Amino acid sequence: MKDEVTSREERIENLKGMGCSRKRVEDARFTQGKGNYVDDIKLDGMLFGDFVRSPYAHAKVVSINTEEAMKVPGVLAVLTAADLAPLGLHWMPTLAGDKQMVLADGKVLFQGQEVAFVVAEDRYAAADGIEAVEVEYEELEVLVDPFKSMGSDVVLREDTVDDAGKPVDGAHGPRKHHNHIFTWEAGDKDPTFEVIDAAEVVAEETMYYHRTHPCPLETCGCVASMDKVNGKLTLWGTFQAPHAIRTVVSLISGIEEHNIRVISPDIGGGFGNKVGAYPGYVCSVVASIVTGKPVKWIEDRMDNLMTTAFARDYWMKGRISATKEGKITGLHCHVTADHGGFDACADPTKFPAGFMNICTGSYDIPTAFLEVDGVYTNKAPGGVSYRCSFRVTEAVYFIERMIEVLAIELSMDAAELRRINFIKKEQFPYTAALGWEYDSGDYHTAWDKALKTVDYAGLRAEQAQRVEDFKAGKTRSLMGVGLSFFTEIVGAGPVKNCDILGLGMFDSCEIRIHPTGSAIARLGTISQGQGHATTFAQILASEIGLPADSITIEEGDTDTAPYGLGTYGSRSTPVAGAATAMAGRKIRAKAQMIAAYLLEVHDDDVEFDVDRFVVKGAPERFKTMKDIAFAAYNQAIPGIEPGLEAVSYYDPPNMTYPFGAYVCVMDIDVDTGTTDIRRFYALDDCGTRINPMVIEGQVHGGLTEALAVALGQEIAYDDMGNVKTGTLMDFFLPTAWEVPNYETDHTVTPSPHHPIGAKGVGESPHVGGVPCFSNAVQDAFRAFGLRHTNMPHDHWRIWKTANELGLHG
Amino acid sequence: MSKKQHYTITVNGKEEEFLAEPRELLIYTLRERLNITGPHIGCETSHCGACTVTIDGKSVKACTMFVAQADGKDVTTIEGIGGPDNLHPLQNAFKEHHGLQCGYCTPGMITRATKFLEENPNPTEEEIRFGMAGNICRCTGYQNIVKSIQAAAAEMSAVREAAE
Ligand code: FES
Ligand code: FES
Numbered sequence: 019m020k021d022e023v024t025s026r027e028e029r030i031e032n033l034k035g036m037g038c039s040r041k042r043v044e045d046a047r048f049t050q051g052k053g054n055y056v057d058d059i060k061l062d063g064m065l066f067g068d069f070v071r072s073p074y075a076h077a078k079v080v081s082i083n084t085e086e087a088m089k090v091p092g093v094l095a096v097l098t099a100a101d102l103a104p105l106g107l108h109w110m111p112t113l114a115g116d117k118q119m120v121l122a123d124g125k126v127l128f129q130g131q132e133v134a135f136v137v138a139e140d141r142y143a144a145a146d147g148i149e150a151v152e153v154e155y156e157e158l159e160v161l162v163d164p165f166k167s168m169g170s171d172v173v174l175r176e177d178t179v180d181d182a183g184k185p186v187d188g189a190h191g192p193r194k195h196h197n198h199i200f201t202w203e204a205g206d207k208d209p210t211f212e213v214i215d216a217a218e219v220v221a222e223e224t225m226y227y228h229r230t231h232p233c234p235l236e237t238c239g240c241v242a243s244m245d246k247v248n249g250k251l252t253l254w255g256t257f258q259a260p261h262a263i264r265t266v267v268s269l270i271s272g273i274e275e276h277n278i279r280v281i282s283p284d285i286g287g288g289f290g291n292k293v294g295a296y297p298g299y300v301c302s303v304v305a306s307i308v309t310g311k312p313v314k315w316i317e318d319r320m321d322n323l324m325t326t327a328f329a330r331d332y333w334m335k336g337r338i339s340a341t342k343e344g345k346i347t348g349l350h351c352h353v354t355a356d357h358g359g360f361d362a363c364a365d366p367t368k369f370p371a372g373f374m375n376i377c378t379g380s381y382d383i384p385t386a387f388l389e390v391d392g393v394y395t396n397k398a399p400g401g402v403s404y405r406c407s408f409r410v411t412e413a414v415y416f417i418e419r420m421i422e423v424l425a426i427e428l429s430m431d432a433a434e435l436r437r438i439n440f441i442k443k444e445q446f447p448y449t450a451a452l453g454w455e456y457d458s459g460d461y462h463t464a465w466d467k468a469l470k471t472v473d474y475a476g477l478r479a480e481q482a483q484r485v486e487d488f489k490a491g492k493t494r495s496l497m498g499v500g501l502s503f504f505t506e507i508v509g510a511g512p513v514k515n516c517d518i519l520g521l522g523m524f525d526s527c528e529i530r531i532h533p534t535g536s537a538i539a540r541l542g543t544i545s546q547g548q549g550h551a552t553t554f555a556q557i558l559a560s561e562i563g564l565p566a567d568s569i570t571i572e573e574g575d576t577d578t579a580p581y582g583l584g585t586y587g588s589r590s591t592p593v594a595g596a597a598t599a600m601a602g603r604k605i606r607a608k609a610q611m612i613a614a615y616l617l618e619v620h621d622d623d624v625e626f627d628v629d630r631f632v633v634k635g636a637p638e639r640f641k642t643m644k645d646i647a648f649a650a651y652n653q654a655i656p657g658i659e660p661g662l663e664a665v666s667y668y669d670p671p672n673m674t675y676p677f678g679a680y681v682c683v684m685d686i687d688v689d690t691g692t693t694d695i696r697r698f699y700a701l702d703d704c705g706t707r708i709n710p711m712v713i714e715g716q717v718h719g720g721l722t723e724a725l726a727v728a729l730g731q732e733i734a735y736d737d738m739g740n741v742k743t744g745t746l747m748d749f750f751l752p753t754a755w756e757v758p759n760y761e762t763d764h765t766v767t768p769s770p771h772h773p774i775g776a777k778g779v780g781e782s783p784h785v786g787g788v789p790c791f792s793n794a795v796q797d798a799f800r801a802f803g804l805r806h807t808n809m810p811h812d813h814w815r816i817w818k819t820a821n822e823l824g825l826h827g
Numbered sequence: 828m829s830k831k832q833h834y835t836i837t838v839n840g841k842e843e844e845f846l847a848e849p850r851e852l853l854i855y856t857l858r859e860r861l862n863i864t865g866p867h868i869g870c871e872t873s874h875c876g877a878c879t880v881t882i883d884g885k886s887v888k889a890c891t892m893f894v895a896q897a898d899g900k901d902v903t904t905i906e907g908i909g910g911p912d913n914l915h916p917l918q919n920a921f922k923e924h925h926g927l928q929c930g931y932c933t934p935g936m937i938t939r940a941t942k943f944l945e946e947n948p949n950p951t952e953e954e955i956r957f958g959m960a961g962n963i964c965r966c967t968g969y970q971n972i973v974k975s976i977q978a979a980a981a982e983m984s985a986v987r988e989a990a991e
Contacts, residue, residue: 045922048930049937050914051865051905058864141855142848235869235877235931235965286867286931287965319870547929547966715925718968746874746963753960754969 029628034567035560036774039711042552044545053284056239056254061312064241065094067305068144068315069298070134070151071325072126075162075396075739076174077155079122082134087150092143094309096151097135097301099123110270110300113293113518114370115189116199116361117177118399120297125158127174127359128398129739130324135301137313160739164333164356164393167197174359174394189361190370190392199361199392204375204452210387213348217339221427225419226808227412229331229356229397229733231323232404233751234546236286238326239316242302246310250277255299257282257574258292259584261542262521264576266295271303282574288546289723290402291327293364293586320744327364328397328733329404331356332412338420344428346439349386349451351377351416355401357392363401364586365408366516366523372408373507375452379417380461380505380677381439386451396739403586405723405784407508414504418789419806422501422796426805432797433474436503437465447770454507456675457777460703460767465503468679468701471763474499477683485801494689500682500794504786508778509592509674518583524669525593526580527601529558531662533651535644536568539601542582543594544574548716548780550590553709554598557774561602562609563629563643580665591708591778592769597668599773604664608650612662613641615655674769674777678702680786684794688825691817693729693795695758700786705768705777714762717783721760724787726752728795730812750812799823834898838863839907849895853887854878856894857904865905865934869963876962879935880904886942888961905934908941916986917941917979926975928966936962940976948984952977 024032034040047053072079084096099121102108109117122133136147161167161174173179178196180186185193190200214220240255251273257263260280268275285292298315305313317326333354339347355371357363365372371390378386403409421439425432440461441448448456477499484497513522526542539558543550551571559566573579582594606626613631614621617639624631632640641649649655650662683697700717707713730750734742743749768775788809795811796804802823807815820826831846836856843861852871857863857880866889869875873891880889881903909915917937920926927933936959943950943958950958955976956969964972 041922042925044930045927046911048927048933049918049921050910051863051934053930053933055864055867055931057858057868060859060862140859142851233965235875235929235963236867237869285929287929289965319872547931549928711925715928715967715971718970719928719966720968722968723965745872746870747872751875751963751965753963754956754973755960757956757969759970760968 026628033559033563033565033629034556036556036706036708038556038709040552040556040566040709042549044549044551055236055284055286056241056256057316059241059254059283061241061243064312064314065137065139065305065309066141066144067135067137067302067313068141068148069132070136070148070153072122072129072131072133074126074155074157075129076127076158076160078125078158079133080154080156083152084134086152087136087147090143090147090150092139093136093147094139095137095305096147097121097304102304105304107270107300107304110295111519112360112362114361114363114365115367118360118362120300128396129741130321130398132297135305137305137309160396160737161197162395162397162735162737162739164354164395167393167395168195170197174396194391197394199357199394200370202371202390203388205387206385207387210348210350210385213385214337214339214350217347218342219427220337220339221420221424222337223420223423223806224333224335225416225806227330227332227334227415228809229328230404230727230731231328231733231749232289232291232402233323233749234287234289234291237317237319237322238292238296238298239314240299240302241312241314242306243312244306244310250279251303252279252281253303254281254283256285256292258288258544258546258586260544260574260576261581262518262583263295265521266519267303280576282544285544285546288586289405290329290364290586292546293402294327294362296326319746323733323749324741324744325398326400327402328358328400329402330412334412334416336416336420338424340424340428344430344435344438346381346383349378349383351388353390355390355392356395356397357401358395358397358399360399361392362399364403366510366518367520368515369408372403372410374409374413376410376454376505376507377413377416378450378452379414380441380503382441382445383451388452397735405720406781407506407510410506411785411788414785415789415792418502418504418793422793423805426800432501433469436501437462440465455672456505457672457769457771458767459505459675459677460765461503461677464677464679464701464703464765467763467765468681468699472681472697472699494687496686496688496798498684498686498794498798500684500790500797502680502786502790502793504782505675505677506782506785507673507675508781509589509670511670511673513669521583522669523583524667525582525589525597526665526667527594527597528580528665529601529605529663531605531647531650533648535564535647537564538570538572539598540572540579541594541598542580543585543590546585548585548590549712553712554595556708557595557598558602561599562605563626589778591776592674592772593668593670595776596670596773597666600668601664601666604666605662608662609643609646611658612646612649612655616641616645616649671771674705674772676702676704676777676779676782678782678786680790682790682794684798686795686798686816688820691813691820693816698758699761699763700783701763701765702779702782703765703767704779704782705766705772706775707764707766708776713779716780717762718760720781720783721787722752722757724784725757725791726750728788728791728809728811730810732810832895834894836897837901839903847894849893851894852890853892853894853897854889857889863904863906867931867934869931874963876939877932877935879939879962881938881942886939905938908938915941916982917975920975920979920982924971924975924978926967926972932962932964936964936972944976944980944983949980
């Protein structure tokens with residue numbers, strides 16, 4: 019089988035492999051309303067479950083009366099902690115080594131906490147049932163402030179103290195107080211303090227990175243179906259980590275893992291919200307076992323914002339020291355982390371504050387020290403990585419604000435201050451003061467390109483003119499130039515230091531080549547909009563020489579996909595993408611032997627060329643991958659097993675470190691506090707680029723989520739622990755009207771340890787975008803003496819800042 | 828629970844008759860009763876637009892209408908806008924210009940855009956951004972959605988001109 023003669027360029031193009039903007043294969047069904055999301059699943063006799071939730075943030079549950087609820091037409095069961103306790107399921111382990119109540123066990127710790135689970139024939143009957151459940155509460159003192167919580171006599175969690183009322187050790191060591199969860203440290207305390215105390219210049223600042231929420235457009239949900247005849251449990255759900263969910267369900271339910279099948283169907287966005295295990299999953303499984311019928315649970319938007327997976331909520335206190343010329347000498351960061359009522363952070367086990375220790379950023383800082391104290395309060399549990407890799411957003415915000423504050427202290431230009439402190443190209447691989455080994459980078463080139471493209475000097479001149487005009491009463495508008503340069507740490511991660519609940523964070527790919535030269539590949543990850551079906555096929559196309567259009571990518575079904583730790587923390591490309599390339603290379607190695615046999619030459623005498631193996635020095639003698647696939651299944655080849663399949667489990671040797679340079683130009687109306695983003699330039703370096711169109715889409719989306727967080731999005735509580743932003747009326751999601759057009763750009767610095775040099779990009783724009791938007795707002799007021807003000811910079815807060823600076827006359 | 832009533836609604840050209848409680852929201856009638864799962868649910872408070880359908884020629888958020896209010900009306904969902912053999916130019920443009928990622932907002936977005944382009948066949952970018960502001964997307968940042976709508980508008984007006 020010879021194929022028609024085509025040029026090498028055409029053959030490359032036909033593959034639609036790495037580097038091309040292949041259109042997405044997912045889109046046909048999504049644009050025609052044929053996606054299959056969890057709430058679209060409908061099974062025979064399926065029931066609907068929903069929660070009775072606590073109206074109080076801290077209260078004793080005196081009694082629960084379900085009698086009236088059981089009389090409501092259509093209600094079949096009402097589960098309470100008392101029903102779950104005999105099964106040991108009234109509490110469940112969290113990903114952070116803590117445990118969480120599935121249903122209120124004697125008390126509630128946050129508003130919206132799950133108290134009882136009503137199972138009914140449909141949503142309306144369930145809602146009627148919820149109304150009829152009578153719960154008697156006895157209110158307790160509410161602690162919403164972590165600093166007050168750390169000084170309070172009130173014990174939030176009885177399991178944090180012994181019989182004498184003394185704090186007992188938590189999952190990450192000793193507690194300083196009964197409401198304290200852990201202390202986590204990185205770096206050298208004494209040397210850092212010595213350097214800072216002796217420094218020529220020190221800048222200090224305290225900043226609050228407010229609580230927010232990933233809020234994907236689709237909320238969390240699941241359908242549990244226990245088939246009592248064959249003993250198998252099938253669980254469909256919005257899971258960013260289906261295999262981990264299967265293992266957790268097995269461990270806590272006692273159902274053997276082979277009898278559990280977890281399926282993540284199409285997922286309507288995740289952004290970290292769908293990593294954890296929630297009470298709704300446990301209750302649905304139990305309800306299906308109890309009733310013998312499939313049970314669906316779907317959060318409504320209030321449930322989602324109030325209970326599952328908040329993000330951030332870090333109080334960060336920093337000290338940064340430098341020489342008079344601006345060379346940074348030391349950095350100290352202390353974080354008070356508000357984790358709510360249960361520590362349900364989704365971080366690798368050994369990192370209770372995630373990768374916060376990337377907070378030295380892109381700078382060559384010789385000595386640093388970080389300490390994080392986790393604290394319980396009467397707020398919802400969570401602490402997930404909202405479009406970021408384990409607290410990297412907090413870390414980058416911290417350092418990019420500290421740089422700005424230091425620039426003010428030094429009366430220096432913030433762009434120049436960054437430039438003189440960047441890690442230099444020749445310093446990579448670079449070991450940072452807090453321990454990470456950065457794989458590759460070329461920060462100066464990226465920075466220069468960014469500043470040149472936006473005409474940085476011109477912008478500063480324009481800004482100075484604006485300040486003058488403002489002072490002269492000619493305008494009421496100020497101009498901010500926001501800068502950020504970020505280094506991310508993604509692709510968790512090496513099994514030696516990264517696991518979740520003991521599960522090593524490798525990932526996997528299994529490939530089967532079909533006889534006619536098409537293929538299916540299955541991965542341990544799961545797309546939530548990233549377009550894996552499109553981009554992983556491109557990696558494979560380039561690796562194995564079959565067209566991407568002939569490769570099906572499948573994820574999310576634990577019965578068929580190889581084990582993997584899922585999709586979050588930008589780990590799909592760095593880890594599963596690497597597994598895909600490695601599995602592809604195994605295919606290619608076998609294909610080489612088959613080709614050599616067919617061409618009657620030695621294995622070493624053939625070489626791979628785009629879509630075929632050619633005899634070295636005789637390119638007219640070749641076998642295409644299609645020929646080889648056919649032969650693999652149809653010809654007896656001595657010494658070679660039939661078939662063409664491979665599987666790879668990839669344990670990355672290191673994380674990857676994408677980076678980027680962002681500039682935001684913003685006008686601010688001093689009298690209304692409104693902001694107008696005039697220009698946003700984003701240069702990303704994510705190493706090797708698989709699909710530029712998809713990368714650009716990720717950048718647009720991540721920047722928009724960054725804009726939201728910086729300019730208005732928050733989960734706010736009042737003193738009684740009431741959530742003030744529980745609907746989309748109060749919780750800011752930008753519409754097309756508020757969002758600017760973004761200019762995207764790139765440099766390419768491949769990862770030296772990744773098989774294809776790719777680093778991951780999905781979260782970079784969020785991580786780098788938040789400080790950039792925030793810096794733009796703050797920079798506008800720098801000329802009037804502003805040092806720092808906390809996000810979110812909504813119109814009211816900006817107006818207040820202007821007012822406090824005396825700009826309203 | 829209230830007494831079930833008899834309703835008749837035309838959905839994507841097909842007349843549907845059924846008994847339902849008047850309090851049932853139209854989005855559930857469509858999704859659960861009639862198995863039309865294209866329109867999605869993102870908020871149930873008429874903020875996100877994931878549930879957008881067209882009723883008697885107007886864009887309506889189906890989470891904000893009781894089935895009783897839809898009695899006798901003509902409803903079009905994404906399923907009625909185009910399929911494999913007759914793709915609407917907007918469906919094609921969203922794919923060509925990467926106007927979607929997770930796809931959850933897409934049916935509502937495209938349904939709204941069909942109406943929007945009827946109201947304003949040659950919109951400016953600003954008009955698109957304003958006219959589409961009732962539909963939230965969490966993934967794309969809107970830039971490529973705007974591009975997709977511009978491309979579809981251009982294609983549709985070229986077709987119109989050719990027909991004239
Ligand atoms: S679900 Fe109807 S507008 Fe959000
Ligand atoms: S594509 Fe995900 S919400 Fe729009």
